[in-house]
Amino acid sequence: MPSVQTASQFKLLDMYRDLIALPSISSTEPSWDQSNEKVIRLLADWFSQLGFSVEVTELDGLPGKFNMVATRGEGDGGLLLAGHTDTVPYDEGRWTKDPFKLTEENGRLYGLGVIDMKGFFAFIVEALKDMDLSKLTKPIRILATADEETTMAGARAIASAMAIKPDYAVIGEPTGLVPVMMHKGHMSEGIRITGKSGHSSDPANGVNALEIMHQVMGRLLDLQRQLKENYGNQHFKVPQPTLNLGSLFGGDSPNRICACCELNFDMRPIPGVGPDELMGLLHHAIEPIKQQYPNALELFHLHEPIPPYGTDPNGELVLAAAEITGNPAEAVNYCTEAPFINLLGCQTIVLGPGHIAQAHQPDEYLDLSFVKPTIDIIQRLVGRFCLAQ
Numbered sequence: 001m002p003s004v005q006t007a008s009q010f011k012l013l014d015m016y017r018d019l020i021a022l023p024s025i026s027s028t029e030p031s032w033d034q035s036n037e038k039v040i041r042l043l044a045d046w047f048s049q050l051g052f053s054v055e056v057t058e059l060d061g062l063p064g065k066f067n068m069v070a071t072r073g074e075g076d077g078g079l080l081l082a083g084h085t086d087t088v089p090y091d092e093g094r095w096t097k098d099p100f101k102l103t104e105e106n107g108r109l110y111g112l113g114v115i116d117m118k119g120f121f122a123f124i125v126e127a128l129k130d131m132d133l134s135k136l137t138k139p140i141r142i143l144a145t146a147d148e149e150t151t152m153a154g155a156r157a158i159a160s161a162m163a164i165k166p167d168y169a170v171i172g173e174p175t176g177l178v179p180v181m182m183h184k185g186h187m188s189e190g191i192r193i194t195g196k197s198g199h200s201s202d203p204a205n206g207v208n209a210l211e212i213m214h215q216v217m218g219r220l221l222d223l224q225r226q227l228k229e230n231y232g233n234q235h236f237k238v239p240q241p242t243l244n245l246g247s248l249f250g251g252d253s254p255n256r257i258c259a260c261c262e263l264n265f266d267m268r269p270i271p272g273v274g275p276d277e278l279m280g281l282l283h284h285a286i287e288p289i290k291q292q293y294p295n296a297l298e299l300f301h302l303h304e305p306i307p308p309y310g311t312d313p314n315g316e317l318v319l320a321a322a323e324i325t326g327n328p329a330e331a332v333n334y335c336t337e338a339p340f341i342n343l344l345g346c347q348t349i350v351l352g353p354g355h356i357a358q359a360h361q362p363d364e365y366l367d368l369s370f371v372k373p374t375i376d377i378i379q380r381l382v383g384r385f386c387l388a389q
């Protein structure tokens with residue numbers, strides 16, 4: 001059980017220990033998937049003690065999955081500090097430490113979620129506990145979400161409810177304390193071709209799904225080229241929206257006409273060329289084949305698209321974060337909840353302690369050199385956006 005703490009007694013390592021000790025794995029594999037309720041209740045307790053009003057909401061159709069919004073101060077605007085409460089599953093046998101027991105060793109804190117990203121909430125409490133929040137000129141809100149690692153259902157629910165309207169949002173994913181101002185989105189798509197089987201001795205006596213798929217793949221490679229020629233954002237190392245053929249399944253025997261074939265591929269939209277635009281281009285690309293083989297092609301999402309995200313590179317938040325951290329804002333190639341938080345109408349950055357390379361790995365760790373700068377950055381952001389006169 002987490003130790004009971006009062007506001008004046010909050011200690012970063014104790015809070016960290018309590019968060020890590022409460023498993024909150026989310027997974028599309030039901031045997032791994034867990035409720036995040038205990039983490040949310042713990043956070044609700046901490047932020048209540050700091051004088052926040054706390055709202056905990058169970059997600060529609062997802063029993064055991066909760067979001068929390070904690071607010072201190074009145075009205076709209078102000079700063080939102082956001083993060084997810086779930087973690088990925090862990091590789092059994094590959095951790096050298098207990099993933100649910102905070103271990104301090106060699107200047108590092110080990111545990112599942114130390115950087116990705118339950119630990120960020122401990123930093124928020126640690127940063128706020130010594131600030132005089134009775135003098136807020138703008139509200140400060142804390143958002144803790146469910147299921148970021150799978151469907152982003154928590155962030156999607158916040159975006160569709162539109163119940164909060166911050167001016168600025170900071171998502172504490174592990175960026176090595178470098179502000180992130182844009183990332184690509186992600187789409188996983190499938191195309192299934194249903195033909196008609198027959199004896200291979202007469203290939204015309206059937207409809208060969210592999211032959212149709214061959215045409216589809218040709219069209220997709222044309223689209224891949226068009227995307228590279230016509231679109232790009234130079235902030236990204238790979239500027240264009242990408243399309244990658246990932247896996248192909250089809251047929252069962254050399255002497256049969258192949259009746260069924262399925263291709264899975266991904267696309268990575270960029271700000272300005274989002275999932276809707278890419279789906280439009282995709283439909284356009286395969287339309288002639290659909291005309292030629294009515295009802296043979298089926299296009300479907302393997303999961304709901306994650307939109308790309310970008311915030312104003314010259315906005316107050318990006319500039320303030322660059323000044324406070326000493327690092328210019330950059331674009332990255334992984335996805336976060338930022339596109340959904342951004343829908344609230346706020347300038348949004350991703351900025352948090354730890355390196356992404358250590359996330360989703362056995363022996364996930366936070367280097368303790370991040371502790372002081374992280375607390376300082378949170379305090380200065382709150383000072384700038386919620387306490388300024």
Ligand SMILES: [Zn+2]
Pocket residue numbers: 084116117148173
């Ligand atoms: Zn994360």
